[in-house]
């Protein structure tokens with residue numbers, strides 16, 4: 001059974017068909033990328049998967065159970081975590097506090113425990129903080145910055161912090177929306193390595209939207225290509241590189257090709 005099984009997914013906004021009848025399945029343990037030109041429907045696909053939007057039509061099954069109609073927090077509790085295209089941290093909270101917010105989907109203590117800071121709460125709180133610190137180091141945030149405000153971290157570290165927060169929920173599936181955006185080549189290489197480690201060491205399945213073809217071709221076992229809300233191709237990096245309709249719709253287009261041509265060829 002596939003971890004994620006999507007059939008005929010459609011999402012319209014008024015007259016606009018942002019996603020038009022996409023079927024897609026993702027096996028456990030894979031790293032898969034979604035690529036396609038601006039406006040192809042990639043982020044809407046993530047937003048529909050995570051309960052921000054309700055599908056207009058179609059089914060989404062995760063671990064064999066339907067996600068349609070569930071709230072984003074319920075979907076997170078089922079094991080899907082995500083990061084956003086534009087960083088969405090709690091800027092006025094510390095690094096550790098940001099990571100702790102990712103953990104709350106699984107925290108056991110009741111309101112009363114929390115209110116009176118009973119021993120069960122204190123113990124859980126301490127363990128959670130230790131886990132947050134471990135995650136901070138794991139994603140490569142350097143230095144003793146756990147108590148620094150998120151807004152004071154450099155850009156690359158903020159991106160890593162988003163990943164740590166997503167991992168804090170112990171997901172089965174991690175959705176990354178343009179994780180390499182705004183990163184320099186060295187940061188991009190490091191973050192690509194981090195994704196591989198997350199899959200190898202934590203066994204987490206990864207689905208990412210990415211425009212940087214170095215990342216996509218380097219890390220993906222499979223690539224799904226979208227254009228105008230439809231899936232126009234799917235295959236291994238080698239298959240996608242030589243697919244004429246993909247080259248026509250995306251890889252061959254001026255801006256993108258100019259940026260990445262030498263890496264794709």
Ligand SMILES: Nc1ncnc2c1ncn2[C@@H]1O[C@H](COP(=O)(O)OP(=O)(O)OP(=O)(O)O)[C@@H](O)[C@H]1O
Pocket residue numbers: 013016017018036037038039040041042043044045085
């Ligand atoms: N909330 C919304 N209301 C109306 N239209 C929307 C909404 N969200 C997305 N759209 C439209 O749906 C289409 C797909 O947008 P989406 O952001 O999913 O594309 P994308 O592939 O993620 O693009 P990019 O690579 O630029 O992030 C676009 O035409 C967009 O304007």
